[in-house]
Amino acid sequence: MSPMQMKTPKGTRDWAGEDITLREHVFDKIRSIFRLHGGAELDTPVFELKSILTDKYGEDAKLIYDLQDQGGELCALRYDLTVPFARWLAMSNVRQIKRYQIGKVYRRDQPAIARGRLREFYQCDFDYAGTFDLMVPDSEVLSVIVEVFEALRINVTIKLNHRCILDGMFAAVGVPQDQLRSISSAVDKLDKSPWEEVKKEMLQKGLAAEVVDKLGSYLLSSDISNASDIESTLSFIKSDEVLMANEDVKKGVQEMELLSQYLSAYDIATYVKFDLSLARGLDYYTGLIYEVIPESFSTVNGAALQVGSIAAGGRYDTLVGMFSRRDIPCVGISFGVDRILTILNARQNRVEDPKPKIDTWIIASDSSSLVEERMAIARELRQAYISVDFNPNASQKPRKQLEAADCVVVAVYLEEDTETAGGIRVKVLTLPEKNLDKATVVDREDLVDEVRKRLV
Amino acid sequence: MSPMQMKTPKGTRDWAGEDITLREHVFDKIRSIFRLHGGAELDTPVFELKSILTDKYGEDAKLIYDLQDQGGELCALRYDLTVPFARWLAMSNVRQIKRYQIGKVYRRDQPAIARGRLREFYQCDFDYAGTFDLMVPDSEVLSVIVEVFEALRINVTIKLNHRCILDGMFAAVGVPQDQLRSISSAVDKLDKSPWEEVKKEMLQKGLAAEVVDKLGSYLLSSDISNASDIESTLSFIKSDEVLMANEDVKKGVQEMELLSQYLSAYDIATYVKFDLSLARGLDYYTGLIYEVIPESFSTVNGAALQVGSIAAGGRYDTLVGMFSRRDIPCVGISFGVDRILTILNARQNRVEDPKPKIDTWIIASDSSSLVEERMAIARELRQAYISVDFNPNASQKPRKQLEAADCVVVAVYLEEDTETAGGIRVKVLTLPEKNLDKATVVDREDLVDEVRKRLV
Numbered sequence: 058m059s060p061m062q063m064k065t066p067k068g069t070r071d072w073a074g075e076d077i078t079l080r081e082h083v084f085d086k087i088r089s090i091f092r093l094h095g096g097a098e099l100d101t102p103v104f105e106l107k108s109i110l111t112d113k114y115g116e117d118a119k120l121i122y123d124l125q126d127q128g129g130e131l132c133a134l135r136y137d138l139t140v141p142f143a144r145w146l147a148m149s150n151v152r153q154i155k156r157y158q159i160g161k162v163y164r165r166d167q168p169a170i171a172r173g174r175l176r177e178f179y180q181c182d183f184d185y186a187g188t189f190d191l192m193v194p195d196s197e198v199l200s201v202i203v204e205v206f207e208a209l210r211i212n213v214t215i216k217l218n219h220r221c222i223l224d225g226m227f228a229a230v231g232v233p234q235d236q237l238r239s240i241s242s243a244v245d246k247l248d249k250s251p252w253e254e255v256k257k258e259m260l261q262k263g264l265a266a267e268v269v270d271k272l273g274s275y276l277l278s279s280d281i282s283n284a285s286d287i288e289s290t291l292s293f294i295k296s297d298e299v300l301m302a303n304e305d306v307k308k309g310v311q312e313m314e315l316l317s318q319y320l321s322a323y324d325i326a327t328y329v330k331f332d333l334s335l336a337r338g339l340d341y342y343t344g345l346i347y348e349v350i351p352e353s354f355s356t357v358n359g360a361a362l363q364v365g366s367i368a369a370g371g372r373y374d375t376l377v378g379m380f381s382r383r384d385i386p387c388v389g390i391s392f393g394v395d396r397i398l399t400i401l402n403a404r405q406n407r408v409e410d411p412k413p414k415i416d417t418w419i420i421a422s423d424s425s426s427l428v429e430e431r432m433a434i435a436r437e438l439r440q441a442y443i444s445v446d447f448n449p450n451a452s453q454k455p456r457k458q459l460e461a462a463d464c465v466v467v468a469v470y471l472e473e474d475t476e477t478a479g480g481i482r483v484k485v486l487t488l489p490e491k492n493l494d495k496a497t498v499v500d501r502e503d504l505v506d507e508v509r510k511r512l513v
Numbered sequence: 514m515s516p517m518q519m520k521t522p523k524g525t526r527d528w529a530g531e532d533i534t535l536r537e538h539v540f541d542k543i544r545s546i547f548r549l550h551g552g553a554e555l556d557t558p559v560f561e562l563k564s565i566l567t568d569k570y571g572e573d574a575k576l577i578y579d580l581q582d583q584g585g586e587l588c589a590l591r592y593d594l595t596v597p598f599a600r601w602l603a604m605s606n607v608r609q610i611k612r613y614q615i616g617k618v619y620r621r622d623q624p625a626i627a628r629g630r631l632r633e634f635y636q637c638d639f640d641y642a643g644t645f646d647l648m649v650p651d652s653e654v655l656s657v658i659v660e661v662f663e664a665l666r667i668n669v670t671i672k673l674n675h676r677c678i679l680d681g682m683f684a685a686v687g688v689p690q691d692q693l694r695s696i697s698s699a700v701d702k703l704d705k706s707p708w709e710e711v712k713k714e715m716l717q718k719g720l721a722a723e724v725v726d727k728l729g730s731y732l733l734s735s736d737i738s739n740a741s742d743i744e745s746t747l748s749f750i751k752s753d754e755v756l757m758a759n760e761d762v763k764k765g766v767q768e769m770e771l772l773s774q775y776l777s778a779y780d781i782a783t784y785v786k787f788d789l790s791l792a793r794g795l796d797y798y799t800g801l802i803y804e805v806i807p808e809s810f811s812t813v814n815g816a817a818l819q820v821g822s823i824a825a826g827g828r829y830d831t832l833v834g835m836f837s838r839r840d841i842p843c844v845g846i847s848f849g850v851d852r853i854l855t856i857l858n859a860r861q862n863r864v865e866d867p868k869p870k871i872d873t874w875i876i877a878s879d880s881s882s883l884v885e886e887r888m889a890i891a892r893e894l895r896q897a898y899i900s901v902d903f904n905p906n907a908s909q910k911p912r913k914q915l916e917a918a919d920c921v922v923v924a925v926y927l928e929e930d931t932e933t934a935g936g937i938r939v940k941v942l943t944l945p946e947k948n949l950d951k952a953t954v955v956d957r958e959d960l961v962d963e964v965r966k967r968l969v
Binding site (some may be wrong): 070074081099104106123147190196319436445 | 522545557
């Protein structure tokens with residue numbers, strides 16, 4: 058008996074039983090939506106060269122898991138599926154693709170398991186890469202988001218912002234160019250922290266008090282509090298001369314107007330809020346950014362804390378160019394499956410009809426265990442794609458064997474019988490009936506057909 | 514433009530295109546067999562506490578990938594799926610289960626990519642845990658192996674041995690008790706290296722020359738060369754008084770006799786060879802062990818080198834006990850998917866009928882790009898579970914748009930038309946016909962039905 062710690066590493070977990078059944082159900086739903094859009098699957102290694110991950114994640118880079126240097130290359134566990142996708146695009150000849158990937162990613166964050174925040178967690182990513190008409194891929198990605206949550210029956214709000222508008226606003230109030238990402242990262246905390254804290258962080262980062270206050274006047278404006286629809290926020294921006302004097306803001310506004318049109322075409326405009334305080338922590342976004350908040354947690358200000366966003370993404374037009382001479386503009390979405398499962402579990406919205414693990418169960422009379430006959434019949438049924446099992450402790454009494462047959466549809470009951478050819482009488486019983494006297498005798502060669510008939 | 518290396522880490526690869534399609538096809542086949550046997554899925558973290566992996570893998574432990582110590586627990590990437598399964602069993606209340614797991618494992622080995630040997634590779638494991646009648650679970654696991662390779666249409670030979678017979682033989686010829694595993698590991702190389710090299714390794718490990726020679730007389734015996742069927746090898750052992758004087762050998766022989774009976778019941782005896790030189794490198798096996806060799810590579814002595822085994826496993830009755838006070842006997846099999854794919858690719862036995870990525874393609878006349886109408890129709894079709902796409906460069910000419918519609922079944926063609934209600938005339942064309950004049954006009958509200966009809 059060893060004194061070792063019996064646990065999974067901090068922030069990780071095993072998946073088994075109903076949990077993995079529900080998870081696979083969610084993966085299937087998401088995968089089927091991705092395929093309705095023509096998504097092609099990609100799978101990349103769990104770790105990448107450390108250099109691939111460097112300078113992609115801003116302040117979050119400290120959360121990257123490194124592999125130990127055991128001689129050879131320096132590697133790190135992937136932090137998301139986006140950077141590996143961009144690396145793959147840069148290495149391949151592909152210039153346009155809708156790709157999806159479902160896989161685990163790794164962040165040395167403070168885990169909060171009850172809220173579905175782990176260090177090893179699944180992401181389901183859909184990304185649309187290629188040089189295309191403005192906002193056409195972006196609006197399709199947003200329609201993917203809506204379709205996924207419609208399929209999962211989770212009511213959501215998609216909070217949108219545009220990096221050009223955000224950065225233009227920062228520039229317009231006087232944030233120095235080299236502090237854009239650092240201040241953006243502070244603003245991103247507004248959904249979890251009160252303004253006073255965010256303000257303090259900005260001051261600590263060296264921003265002048267008057268710049269912070271001007272920024273606050275936009276971010277906290279009552280005209281757009283709690284995130285308004287696209288039209289209202291656009292009106293607010295367009296009525297502000299300081300903002301509209303900035304070229305980046307102007308460009309972002311044009312794109313948001315086009316997007317608004319396309320969201321109406323997709324009939325998904327009602328899902329969307331335009332939130333000027335949405336910033337997203339990651340460095341690589343260049344245009345539209347978005348976060349998906351489950352509706353029941355997003356009504357009261359600050360309550361989004363409970364689960365946080367359950368999907369997030371945006372446009373990143375220069376990430377592939379960090380890996381290769383040729384840029385490929387991309388836009389994508391990443392679904393956080395663990396948090397989605399937390400919601401489905403909390404709502405007891407579990408898979409209603411878990412499939413029986415096994416269709417058929419083979420038992421035998423007390424007089425003999427007939428193990429080899431069970432094996433022969435099991436092989437035959439499985440060859441007919443009928444799932445089947447028997448108790449490997451063959452000598453148990455038949456009634457006890459039958460009791461173990463939970464979630465089973467048909468029982469096959471074997472008895473020794475000198476009058477039957479082959480010496481074995483075969484009976485079939487459809488459960489939940491467990492009275493063996495009610496079992497029907499069938500010919501050995503009709504068994505597979507008889508079982509199949511009872512399973513339909 | 515950065516000078517960074519554009520590659521995946523040594524011994525790892527991306528999966529995309531036809532490769533991942535074939536791989537998912539193989540996973541589906543394997544998973545369906547596992548489920549026919551009542552297998553339940555398990556998923557464990559990619560890394561484990563280092564202490565969990567310690568003292569499980571014998572000489573191969575040097576191949577384990579460690580995570581860097583960044584403060585907190587010492588962790589390592591999983592080396593197989595068996596030890597994590599045993600750790601999970603020890604932590605849970607489950608006392609009997611058939612579990613399967615499909616996942617990546619990690620070994621800092623010398624990669625040989627052409628032969629499907631990588632540092633990150635997939636394993637598909639099926640294990641039968643619980644205290645049951647002798648050899649009943651073991652024979653079922655062997656039937657799983659046969660069914661999987663029948664489903665994949667790969668002819669295989671399953672080489673069997675029994676650790677009790679192997680260790681008994683070692684003891685009978687005079688191998689010291691504390692050298693059993695180390696000598697076993699040398700014997701395991703006999704399929705890749707000539708006897709002279711294996712002999713040298715044993716002598717270097719301090720085994721007396723006469724012990725080595727006695728061992729050689731068994732391992733190289735012409736009576737059982739090239740691995741015989743179970744009956745022949747059992748006869749060879751039973752005719753040898755030195756071996757039969759050993760209690761472990763006797764126990765192993767009894768189990769192999771019972772197994773032989775059960776393999777006949779499953780009608781899979783012809784797949785099996787009993788090979789006294791099969792040893793398996795891992796420490797944790799305690800009974801039956803086996804390796805699966807693809808037939809075309811296994812006829813000539815030594816040629817198995819080309820791909821090596823494509824599945825391997827055995828009985829491990831004490832591994833769970835290394836983690837908990839309560840032992841749970843287990844027996845299982847691990848399929849090496851990468852090597853299986855190497856074979857399928859070499860045989861050009863690829864998926865014959867790759868499904869079209871997309872069923873429907875929406876195009877529009879030159880006069881207007883009708884982007885928003887395409888979006889509205891795309892959303893409608895996807896809601897009806899019909900996969901659909903359109904060129905996001907909307908202003909392309911319709912004939913060019915149609916050319917891009919590879920692997921598509923139905924095209925929806927939109928034209929502006931003042932005489933139609935809504936201003937849009939909708940036409941439908943079943944491909945490969947690409948003459949737009951042959952498209953049929955349909956009412957807007959009949960579109961989904963019409964497309965569905967043409968897809969069936």
